[in-house]
Amino acid sequence: MNQFEEQAEIVRQEQLTPEIFRLTLKAPEIAGSARPGQFVMVRITTCYDPLLRRPLSIHQTIGNEQVQLLYKVVGKGTRLLAAMDPGRQLNLTGPLGRGFDFTDRPAICLVGGGMGIAPLYFLAREILRATKIPKCVVLLGGRTAAELGPLPRDFREIGATQTHIATDDGSLGHQGFVVELLQQHLDPGHPWTVCTCGPHPMMKGVVKECRDQGWECQVSLETMMACGISACLGCAVPRADLSGPYLHVCKDGPVFKAEEVAWL
Ligand SMILES: Cc1cc2nc3c(=O)[nH]c(=O)nc-3n(C[C@H](O)[C@H](O)[C@H](O)COP(=O)(O)OP(=O)(O)OC[C@H]3O[C@@H](n4cnc5c(N)ncnc54)[C@H](O)[C@@H]3O)c2cc1C
Ligand code: FES
Structure with a gap:
């Protein structure tokens, strides 16, 4: 699998909601080989604060030239990132990790919660580009309509017409948890492949x-990551049977078959 370290120029920085930003970078080597579910490690500054790179999923690639990231401002690194203007250079490594396996599946459902929606857009786009498009349902969850911003519309605009929403406060779509939409919108008789990314309880x-x-399920896990390249062992998660060496989210994942990992 090809991995690159690239000086990427910021092409566009868009503020989608008070906390969520979409960053477009010129990074042809990464864009040319990225697959849905993979991520990049972003060096935020050239000095040592913040010291560690930040992991961010690839939200989409644009024309084999650009990489787009969708991120929420939660701490120092993402706050600094949000203040950067077009023309600035950022050092990226990627594409990293193992992505979703979506080939030859007759029916695919994507379930995203909060910022877990970020990698699912790339996945939806690639699924809908296939010559034989499978049945495709997208289920998105957030606390409020405002938190989801333009994301539901973005999915519908690329042809994911069966996009359904759940919000905690009922300000958009179903009031409740996104997992409840599985029962509402998935025909139990179908051999669904469900790909999910979001908060652990979801x-x-x-x-x-x-x-x-009895549906296939693939999960994209999020852990703290210091290196992103299998060197620090900071992203270890236990295997399903709690035996053998730990799995590393940065190398063995972030996407796993649900039955590979322990759900503690
Ligand atoms: C594989 C992967 C993909 C991700 N994709 C996205 C995405 O597409 N969009 C998005 O908004 N967020 C994503 N995250 C979470 C994102 O990495 C953190 O929100 C970010 O690192 C926080 O950095 P900070 O400096 O703003 O926060 P701080 O809390 O100041 O960060 C301090 C340290 O903790 C680490 N850290 C903090 N929160 C997380 C976290 N949730 N996961 C991993 N490390 C964390 C930081 O990398 C840093 O080393 C992803 C995480 C992983 C592991
Ligand atoms: S983040 Fe360092 S080993 Fe995975």
Whole structure:
């Protein structure tokens, strides 16, 4: 698998909601080989503060030239990133990790919660580009309509017409958890492949529903990451049977078959 370290120029920085930003970077080597579910490690500054690179999923690639990231401002690194203007250079490494396996699946459902929606847009776009497009349902969850911003519309605009929303406060779509939409919108008789990314409790609920229904489930995990290249062991997660060496989210994942990992 090709990996690159690239000086990437910021092409566009868009503020989508008070906390969420979309950053477009010129990074042809990474864009040329990225697959949905993979991520990049971003060096935020050229000095040593913040010292560590930040992991961000690839939201989409544009024309084999550009990489787009969708991120929420949560701390120092993302706050600095949000203040950067077009023309600035950022050092990226990637594409990293193992992405989603979506080939030859007759029916695919994407379930995203919060910033877990970021990698699913790239996945939806690639699924909908296939010559034989599978049945495709997208389920998105957030606290409020305002938090989701333009994301539901973005999915519909690329042809994901079966996009359904759940919000905690009912300000958009179903009031409740996104996992409840699985029962509402997925025909239990179909051999669904469910790809999910989001908060751990949400994914745990999705995994349980898939297990009960006998559906394939792929999960994209998020852990703290210091290196992103399998050197620091900071991203270790236990295997499903709690035996053997730990799995590393940066190298073995971030996307795993649900049955590979322990759901504690
Ligand atoms: C594979 C992967 C993909 C991700 N994709 C996205 C994405 O597409 N969009 C997005 O908004 N966020 C994503 N995250 C989370 C994102 O990496 C953190 O929100 C970000 O690193 C926070 O940095 P900070 O300096 O603003 O926050 P701080 O809290 O100041 O960060 C301090 C340290 O903790 C680490 N850290 C803090 N929160 C997380 C976290 N949730 N996951 C991993 N490391 C963390 C930082 O990398 C840094 O080393 C992803 C995380 C992983 C592991
Ligand atoms: S982040 Fe360092 S080993 Fe995975």
